[in-house]
Amino acid sequence: MFRLCKLCYSTAAQSIKSVKIKDVFKKGAINETKVGRVQGWVQSVRNHKRFCFIDISDGSLQTLQVVLPGNLMNKEIQNGASVSAVGKFVETEFNVNKIEMVCENIEVTGPCNPDEYPFLKHTPHEMQHLRSYPHLRMRRHSIMRGLRLRNQLEMRFHQYFQKHDFTHIHTPVITSSDCEGAGELFNVVAATDGNPTTENNEHSPNKMDSKDPNSNFFDKPAYLTVSGQMHLEACAMALGNVYTLNPAFRAEHGISRKHLSEFRMLEVEVAFVEDINYIMDLIEESIKYSIEEIELPVLQTFEDAFKDIPPNHSTAVENAKSKQYDRIPYSEALTILQNNSKRLKTPSPIWGGMILTLNKNHF
């Protein structure tokens, strides 16, 4: 009933065209859309004597500043609330985005209790604080813009490989193979198997012996993939050029920058390669292409959102985009390490052995 009343009340407002904030800031848009409706989430409220400012985000890169006359202000308009605001878009000198909305009507479609909402209006919270609210953290600029950047990077990688006639393969997540040695694998078992008290057991006519706790849904042990490499290799032997951007899993308990329990991995396989430079070109080009093609506002807002990005970050991105990547032959790399053997944390590497990641900063 409450909802019905609300809907009736706001019919007039709803007949006004809904616009995305990103479109408000497009060149010339303000002349076309003098009046519009913006729907989003309140990012901040700043009260003044006779009016107040609220910043609304709708997932666009920018937020929109809305000027609310005193009579439209109500206590439901809080940080985190979802609102639908109708008003005039006007140019202004006092806001960094140069356009703001003078509100004529505002409706709170989803109220938010400020005592329970974990994010403060203007405080840039620590990442650790955001992490403890997985269902809300996307509302903060840093995470939101991280997700947007990730989306663009993914699409640019797809573009690059599609342009070069690679086929994207969905390599399987559940697999019986173990690409990189045991000890890091996650096991997959049906939740009902080995748990004979569950009601649903009756509905599984083909199931294994449920008394055996190691009984498997499949007829052999199944794991979460640690790499799609083997499946890709088989596909490369038919399709030539293939890649995947698949989830991969490692059951490593240690917390490090190396492996999360679940992560996405770009893997590429090419048939008939006779020159290792072809592969190195592919790596260098695909990275450069993807960075180059990121839309500048996406990159900038990402950098703005992360105040703790190290100062040399932009230089590193610029270098990755424009500089030629160093290529060191294996033997030469080994000689460098052997000459630096006193500074290494491991015994001096010998020809034929692996070059450990922890030694790679000596180049």
Added chain:
Amino acid sequence: MFRLCKLCYSTAAQSIKSVKIKDVFKKGAINETKVGRVQGWVQSVRNHKRFCFIDISDGSLQTLQVVLPGNLMNKEIQNGASVSAVGKFVETEFNVNKIEMVCENIEVTGPCNPDEYPFLKHTPHEMQHLRSYPHLRMRRHSIMRGLRLRNQLEMRFHQYFQKHDFTHIHTPVITSSDCEGAGELFNVVAATDGNPTTENNEHSPNKMDSKDPNSNFFDKPAYLTVSGQMHLEACAMALGNVYTLNPAFRAEHGISRKHLSEFRMLEVEVAFVEDINYIMDLIEESIKYSIEEIELPVLQTFEDAFKDIPPNHSTAVENAKSKQYDRIPYSEALTILQNNSKRLKTPSPIWGGMILTLNKNHF
């Protein structure tokens, strides 16, 4: 040593530019590339008195017919072998692709034992036969072209949603939530947990009590996702428009067309929707867009490869692309079912209940 000799032997041939078969068939290509090298896998060998024909596939949509003079023929050139052929591209009336290669030099880079290779030269094998060779089946036209079509469809869906300002989210595969009721879930446990004999246990300083077979890698039970819906909903409440094309899992023992144990699912969430027609438009448009944008050769070769596609398949694809999709209000659908109650396999549905999939063919 053998590999070195081979490389030395073929240096002359390797200096000739390698071309993709798809580029050979491009308009005008034959005038530019009079001589070239093609690398791929033999799909068929047809012996004649003084020469033989072999069809080579390199993952392109078409195969290339190579004419081999008798003196170049050797017993290693078998169905399934990988070869590198150098020769002249010439126009011909006798082949469906209108261009063939007259071979001047051929090298078998990967021999294939015809007694062990499970696919016959010209026989279109049953799908069940192909399924039993997961590492080789991609070499058959049907599977290869299925993978290509799948790749294109995926990219078209991405294009559509990116154009409409949706953000692609990698929703997690490992989750502690259970979107759609228990009994269908896969459990995730670390392979070393509950298996105290494994050597690697020592290297896991933070691990749980390994004596308990139900001990978890995470501090609570973890499952494979059945749907990214919940995570997407949270993201939609910040980014507005989001989607995922994520793997999803169901531990259902029954074999049906409904759910595989592992499958990919396109899920979309939109914030601030006031009219259900917006969602229905989105579904209809995204499907139509994706089918329309599939390159015709990809669709045609797919249909050519599957000889058991029902005859009305093309019509169905055409309809999905061009006809307006029927939209039936819930109450109306219910009335239709109630009027047909005698033909239903279930009790007549009542208002507020679900409409079962098995009744949907009555509309």
